Amino acid sequence: MNWRDYITVDPNVCHGKACIRNTRVMVSVVLDNLAAGLTPDEIVRSYPSLSHEAVQAAVTYAAELARERVVAMPA
Secondary structure (H helix, E strand, O other), X not given: OOHHHOEEOOOOOHHHOXXXXXXXXXXXHHHHHHHOOOOHHHHHHHOOOXXXXXHHXXXXXXXXXXXXXXXXXXO
């Protein structure tokens, strides 16, 4: 999957945060919902402008960001 087909960053939309294309639903909102235990079906029901592919794109985007950054963990 190419997350770039589903996610945009526009400084004029949601203060430049990554959003699902053609919506104001931030990727972080999708990821927060997944982290809280919601299923993709539940997220799509809560945000009808989203598709299952958009939810998967948010996960793919987060995975790519995680590969790019190293977060120091306290010992």
